[in-house]
Amino acid sequence: MSSSKPKFATHPTWPMDKVRSTFISFFESHDHTFWSSSPCVPHDDPTLLFTNAGMNQYKPLFLGTCDPALKMASLKRAVNSQKCIRAGGKHNDLDDVGKDVYHHTFFEMLGNWSFGDYFKKEAIEMAWKCLTEEFKLDPSRLYATYFGGDDSTPVDDEARQIWLQFLPPERVLPFGAKDNFWEMGATGPCGPCTEIHYDRIGNRDASALVNADLPDVIEIWNNVFIQFNREADGSLRPLPAQHVDTGMGFERLTSILQGVDSNYDTDIFLPLFDAIQRITGARPYAGKIGSEDPEFIDMAYRVVADHVRTLSFAIADGAVPSNDGRGYVLRRVLRRAVRYGRQNLNAELGFFAQLVNTLVELMGDTFPELREREEYVTSIIREEEESFSKTVDRGIVEFKKRCDAMGDNKIFSAEDAHFLYTSMGFPADLTELMCEERGLTLDMEGFEAKMKEEQEQSKIAHLKKMSAGSGKDMRLVAEQTSHLVGQGVDATNDDAKYVWNEDLEGCTIKALFIGRNETEDGIGFVDSISGESGAVGIVLDKTSFYGESGGQIFDTGSIKTSSGATISISNVQIYGSFVLHIGEVTEGSVSVGDTASCSVDYVRRAPIAANHTMTHVLNFALRDVLINNATTEQHGATVDQKGSLVDENKLRFDFSWSGPLTPEQLGAVEQIVQDQINSKIPVDNYVAPLEGAQKISSLRAVFGEVYPDPVRVVAVSPSPITEMLGNPQDSQWNAYSVEFCGGTHLKNTSEAEGFVLLSEEGIAKGVRRITGVTMKDAAIAMATAAEIEAKITAAGKLEGLELEAQIKLLTVELDGVSISAAKKIQLRDTLGNYGKQVVAWKKAHAAEQTAKVCDQVIEAASSTEGNKVVVRCDFGVDGKVAKAVTTAYGKKIKDKALFLVTADEAADRFMVVAFAPKDVADVDCKAWVAAAIEGTDGKGGGKKDSAQSTVPGVGAIDSVLEKARGF
Known part of the structure; x- marks a missing residue:
């Protein structure tokens, strides 16, 4: 290694922003569309804790399930720099961060994609040209790997032959499936990949060091060639459309271009290190590892800098630290950073939150969501940091208690570590460190096994729902949608889902599905079905059924054919451009090509629509009550939708807010919704150009959601949407709810009849949940409230022990009824006041009784x-x-x-x-x-x-x- 090589990148000729923009510009010049990074929190993908690769947001394209109305559906080539987090699940680098100089939990993935357009030859040629001509990397330092084949899959000789046009054979190396074969999951799209490795030292044969996990010979780019589908039996079937998915480590490439040995020595991290040194007063970062860093100071620098990136981007993208799922991972990340900062850098409480501003200044121009949500991100981190200091104190007490109970045992059990972690939020790595200090050994293997057991819970819950309880796999994935396209089946026209109280006649059955792997070819389509088929799926040319989406549950009903067959529909799902009606044949038999009619259960749909429309009004009411009347401490806070669920029984709405709503706020929100029902406001919908609709002043859009263009707008307003589009910034629209939505809605708010806000609770840090009901359920809740209020009022006429007995009975009854949350609080307060009356009565009664008894006793003593x-x-x-x-x-x-x-x-x-x-x-x-x-x-x-x-x-x-x- 050259002695002139700098330790840290100072005034680099390749600053990080230039590296990123150069990559993107190169592929834009090769007809790629710049496609912005998706959030690193994949709100629409329950299979992922975090976005962990550039391809995540393109999964619908790879699986053939992309909504054709979305702009993404037209993509052929794309390029971007994707925000990624690998701190949980299958890809987890958390425990390695800090120990070396190349692991991160947050990183950027530079990527280019082809969706059924170019393939191996073009991908490899562009990668080579980008690296050697655009970034001017020394070709003699580059090595390429390819899939060397195994018992079930042949060698990727095509990729090898392409590489031999650029590299000598000794630098084109075969590797097994672990390194060079990519799979989305146990089944589904997959294919061989070719990696590009770079030798930081050069002037040597480093082929033996490729994939040896050494910092001097590192993988910088991976090109995945998605060309197969992995079947349930393990076999591979060629995909009808072949795709390219690539990813290059932005931080690694930047370190190479800036001529330093570590990602942490670049201008991506050095400003953060300067801020850490300034805030904590620790010695400057020196880049040491292992025995050279006995006090773990440099390790702490790396941990803190990496973790503030992860926390800030995740929170800005809609996640919050909590006790489960991705929130649990974030809480662990934050606590790990705070512990290293406090313990190894002697930082004061609150240091971690102070680093957010430096990160915003460093990356806020590239990722503006950081700058827009800086205050919110800082407040969440500050609260968690303060909370953790209390957790550490409690955890240490519990740790010592359990150690004292161990006797001569030197193994700290997995069960105890798991309790500290799950019940008290005490990090396992801190438990392990404290065990070492006491000469104990933590059963980390057992602890990790218990954690893995938890993570494996409910992985197939969605599959069960799709299977109508049959045990079949009723999903349409890439092979099924590709089959339909290959058979000439057009997209399902579901425009009639917005029609009410009218059967849709003249539908044609285009495909019949009995489940994946239920046919000889494994695809699952048949020509005819009957009652003996069990759970079945039907694809029509057109439908009036609403397929589950946007938080709204699916329609149910029946499909009847002209030959007299009847299919009871219990579930409706959307896969790409196809609507799949899932149910069972209850009469006759059905064949492809039959003419049919759709009969939706509109009686069931009515409360669903009422609950959906009132969810929009609730969203509006929350903003009006909380934002327009925010306290000084809440200034700058937002009420953002975090999720919703609408079915025939209730509405559930999750939103961002810092703490519980007061009884007055609950009552005000409920009253606004009820007032809009009483005001009989029209509910308008209109399909408008996305750009124009986004300009409406009162528009509420879900953070991170991707909307089609044109987009359907739903407004609870006396003014039509067309008028809003003509003058979108008019402040009068702020008095009404306006949202993008593809759901089924009421025509007038009066159809909801009534609204009752049943509950409000916290479900995660900074996230609240409201549950409410409309129509008959609201009427029942109101009647129940009136009934129990009458009982409580009547009880107020009692006193003494009779009143006390009634208080106990009514408290239990009140806790068990579903009524307005604000009314329940009010009635609890009334019972509380009654309780005070009983206490006063008892006190007076006791004094009176005591005086009487005293007189008797003293009289007895006198005689x-x-x-x-x-x-x-x-x-x-x-x-x-x-x-x-x-x-x-x-x-x-x-x-x-x-x-x-x-x-x-x-x-x-x-x-x-x-x-x-x-x-x-x-x-x-x-x-x-x-x-x-x-x-x-x-x-x-x-x-x-x-x-x-x-x-x-x-x-x-x-x-x-x-x-x-x-x-």
């Missing part, structure tokens, strides 16, 4: 000779009254000890109390009580001057009194 008074005064088994009586007695009577018996007839028990004033020294109260209750099951205790006991069975009172008098 008793000797130094002992034995008396029965029934006031129940109440220790407080008994204490008050003996205190008052002691102030009046100085020369006589008291033995008091009081019964609770209803509970069939009684209490005995003995008390001796100071002047009565020859009476032992404890012995007195013991002698009196001898032979009973009484239990109690005391001392010489005061004792008491409770005895079951009031039948023993006379015997106890007699023994007490004879003591």
Whole structure:
């Protein structure tokens, strides 16, 4: 290695922004369309925790399920720099970050794609030209790998022959499936890949070092050739359309171009290191690893810098730290960074959040969402950082407790580590470090096994839903959609889904599906079906059924053929341009080509539509109540939709907000929605050009959602959408709900009849969830509220023990009913006030009772000779009254000890109390009580001057009194 090579990139000739723009410009000059990075949080892909590769957003194109109305559907070639996170799931580099100089949890993937356009020859040629001509990398330092084949898949000799046009044979190397064969999953699209590796040192034969996981010979680019479909039996079927998916590590390429040995030594990270040094006061970053960094200072620099990138981009893209899923991973990332900063850099609490601004200045121009959401990102990180300091304190206490219980055992169990992690948020790596300090070993293998067991939960839940409970795989993926296209089946026309109360006649059955791998060819299509077919799928040329999408559940109903067959439809799904009706044949048999009619269950659809329209109004109401009336601390906060679910029973709406809504806010939101129902506002929809529709001032769009062009606009407004499009910035539109939406809606808000906001709760850091109902469910909730309110009002006329009993009954009943959340809070407050009345009554009653008993006891003492008074005064088994009586007695009577018996007839028990004033020294109260209750099951205790006991069975009172008098 040259001694003149700089340690860190200073004033580089290839600054990071130039590297990125050069790559994109190169492929744009080769007819690629620039396609912006998708969020690193894939909100529309439940199979991924995070976007972990550039191809993720293009999966619908690879699978043949892309909505043809989307602009993406027309893509042939694309290029971008994709934001990626690998900190959980299959691709997880979290635990390696900091230990070396090339792992990251957040990184950018430079990529170019071909969707059924060019293939291996063009892809390899463009990659070579980009690297050697555009970036001017030394060709002698480049090595290419290709798939060397295995028992089931042949060698990719085509890729090898192409590479031999640019590289000598000794630098074109075969590798196995682990390195050079890509698969989307256990089944589905897959294909061989060719990797390009770069030797940082040069002037040597480094072929033996390729794929040896060494920082000096690194993979920089991977070209995947998607040409097969992996079947359930493991065999490969050629795809009808072949694709190219490439990815080049932006950080690695930048380090090469800037002439440094590590990604962390580039201008991508150095400004962050400067900020860390300034905020913490630690020594400057020196790039040390392993034994050269005994205090882990440089490791901490890398961890903190990498993790603030991950957290900031993930939060800006809509994720938040929480206790499950991707939120759980983010919480771990944040806590790992904070721990290293506090422990190894001696940082003060709050240091981590201060780094966000530096990252925004560094990358906010390239990724403007960082700049737009800087304040929000900073606030979330600050809250988590403060919360973690408390978690660490609690976790250390629990850790020590469990260590103390281990005895001589030197293995800290996986179960204990799992408890600390899942119940207290205590990082496993911190547990491991603390174990090492105590000479213990953490069962990390067992811990990871428990975590893996959790991660494997519910992976096929969606499949079960698609299968109508049959156990079949009823999905249409690339092979099925390609088959339909190959058979000349046109896209399903579902325009009639917006028609109400009208059967759709004249439909033609274009395809019949009985499930993947249910036919000999594995594709699943047949010519005819009957009741014996079980779960079936039907593709029509046109339909009036709504396929599940946009958070709205599917329609149900039936399809009837002209020959008299009937198919009961229980599920409707959309796959690319095809609508699949899933159900069972209940009468007759069905064949491809049959004429049919669609009968939607419009009675079921009505509450779905009401719930959907009121979800839009709810979204509007939340913005009006929370944003327009935000506190100083909430200034700049946003109410962004984080998810929704609409079915026939309820609406569920998730949104960003920093804390619980107050009862007043809940009531205000509910009232706005109800007012819009009462105002009988028209609900308009219109398909408009996307660019024009986006200009409407009050438009609400879901963050991260990709919308078609043209797009359907739904407005709850007395003014038509066409008028809004003519003057989109008019402030009057701010008084109404306007959203992009493809769902089915009401024609007028009055059709919703009523709205009740049932609950509001937090589901993640900074994310709240509201559940509500409309129509008959709202009416039931209102009637239930009126009924229980009447009971509570009636109870208010009672007092004392009767009121107390009613409070207990009504509290249980109130907790179990579904009524307005605001009304429930109000009624709970009323019951709380009743409770205070009961406390006051008890206090007054006890005082009155105490005075009465005191009078009786003192009177008895006055008429008793000797130094002992034995008396029965029934006031129940109440220790407080008994204490008050003996205190008052002691102030009046100085020369006589008291033995008091009081019964609770209803509970069939009684209490005995003995008390001796100071002047009565020859009476032992404890012995007195013991002698009196001898032979009973009484239990109690005391001392010489005061004792008491409770005895079951009031039948023993006379015997106890007699023994007490004879003591």
